[in-house]
Amino acid sequence: MNERQTVILPGATLGVLGGGQLGRMFVHAAQAMGYFTAVLDEDAASPAGLVSHHHIRTGYEDPQGLATLARACAAVTTEFENVPAAALDTLARSLPVSPAGSAVAIAQDRAREKAHFVQCGVPVAPHAVIETAAQLAAVPADLLPGILKTARMGYDGKGQVRVATPAELAGAWEQLGRVPCVLEKMLPLAHECSVIVARGRDGTVVHLPVQRNLHRDGILAVTEVYEGNLPPAQTSQALVAAKSVADGLNYVGVLCVEFFVLQDGTLVVNEIAPRPHNSGHYSQNACDVSQFELQVRCMTGLPLVQPRLHSPAIMLNLLGDLWFTGDQPVAPTPPAWDAVLALPGCHLHLYGKVEAKRGRKMGHLNITGATPEAVRATALQAAALLG
Ligand code: ADP
Ligand code: MG
Structure with missing residues (x-):
């Protein structure tokens, strides 16, 4: 038990179940801090597997793959919500795993998730x-x-x-x-927001600023974060609710809590994701600690220090549709990145996915600037260039 409370310092190997873009950005953050990384994902071309020191190419439930991961790593986390909770439980028998399988199992099941919100006294639909x-x-x-x-x-x-x-x-x-x-x-939504919290082994909770989100066709399209992006009462309600959801799960790790804001201003919790989240990507360029560094700190027992937003930010999701022209089934071509990157404060993040498909998350653009108005103006120009 004592061993589990030891801080895992840079030089150790950190593992992640799942090789998607969230795993890739976790790997980047861990490596930047001097850790080695291991990714378990059966896809030879998985975005995280391509950049990790080690890539174990098995399914999530393969006993040998899990054993290899456990031997290679000092701690393990997950990036994919539907990793079987049993795989996390298996790993937890031999090394620290965060978040725990029990918390992930609740997030994987909308019925259990809703029951948890009710138990925490958080309003639900x-x-x-x-x-x-x-x-x-x-x-x-x-x-x-x-x-x-x-x-x-x-x-x-x-x-x-x-x-x-x-x-x-x-x-x-x-x-x-x-x-x-x-x-x-069906609720009358005014808008949607979310907050990323990180909870350490000792129960410390820190958070990123509350994000305002715009979805298109059920997929996140735009996240806007700046001082005053939401009325102060909504911001504080969201933070209190997110903390009680994380505390109630005795959660260790990065947790995203998504909310609906109704037309009468009421805040309702929608769902949780037991990992970094698309709506927290702006933190890579607009905060002094990103959601992926928070994930590293949580799983290793490093201190959690309250992050600070140092720039207004807009995140634009880059879906595979941008690689296609109109409705015609023409050969996909990458967008004009050079034109976009000529705009001030544009930070391009691409996930290294081999094939562009409509609706597939290929990357995102983080836009920072001196004022929310400047960021919004740049975002409009970038969106126009992307078509
Ligand atoms: P997913 O797991 O696919 O993200 P969500 O439950 O978050 O599923 O639903 C996706 C989107 O659909 C939401 O972000 C919201 O825009 C809309 N939506 C979901 N549930 C409701 C609801 N009860 N009332 C109104 N809109 C909703
Ligand atoms: Mg959702």
Whole structure:
């Protein structure tokens, strides 16, 4: 036990389950601080595997792969939400794992996640869990119109159907294969926001500034962060709620808590991600500590110091659609990065994905500047150049 409380210093090897872009940016942060890295992901061309010192090419549940990772590393984290919690539990028998499998298991299941929010006293959307035909038939009429969401494996708006009537609800549950679902009442959103918190082994919690987010087609498109991006009451409510969600999980690691802000100003927690999050990417260029450095600090037991925003920022997601022209199935071509990078305060992050596909997250652009107005003007110019 004592051994687990020891700080893991640079020179050690840190492991990550999952080889996506979040893993890649974790690897970059860990390496910048002098750690060695190991990535477990079966894809030979995974964005994180391509830049890591070690790449273990197996599935998440492969006992040999997990054993190799455990032998190579001093501590392990995860970047992919749907890593089986059992894999984290297996690793935790031989080395520190953060976040814990138990916390990840809750974040992986919308029904358990909602129950956790309720337990923490955090406001949630009116909802009903649907696992049986009887529960389907018993859904209160005032939850409609609503959104039926699969309890597990949803992301970027996938596994969701909007329903207005009991008949549509029944049809949607059929369409989703009668798997366990959560029906949420459709809420009148004014906007969406999120906050990244980092909680250490000793219970210290620090946070990044609250982010204001714009989604398109269920996928994050734009994040805006600057002093005054949200009314102060919403900012403080979001911070209090995020802290109680993390404390309630006895969480160790980086956690993103997403919120809806309703048209009457009410804040409602939407969901959590047990890892760094797309909406926290601006921290790479606009904060003195990025969300990926926070992940390194949490898993190694290094001190958590409250991050500071040193510039207003806008993050633009770069989806694979930008590589295509119009609706024509022409050969994909990369956007004109040189023109974008001629604008002030543009920081390009590309994930090294081999193939551009529509809707695929290929990278992001962090824009910093002296004032929110200057950043917004640059963001509009960048968006126009990207087409
Ligand atoms: P995902 O796991 O795919 O991110 P979310 O539950 O966050 O799923 O839903 C994706 C987006 O759909 C949200 O960011 C929001 O824009 C919209 N949405 C989801 N639930 C509701 C709701 N109850 N009322 C209104 N809009 C919603
Ligand atoms: Mg979401």
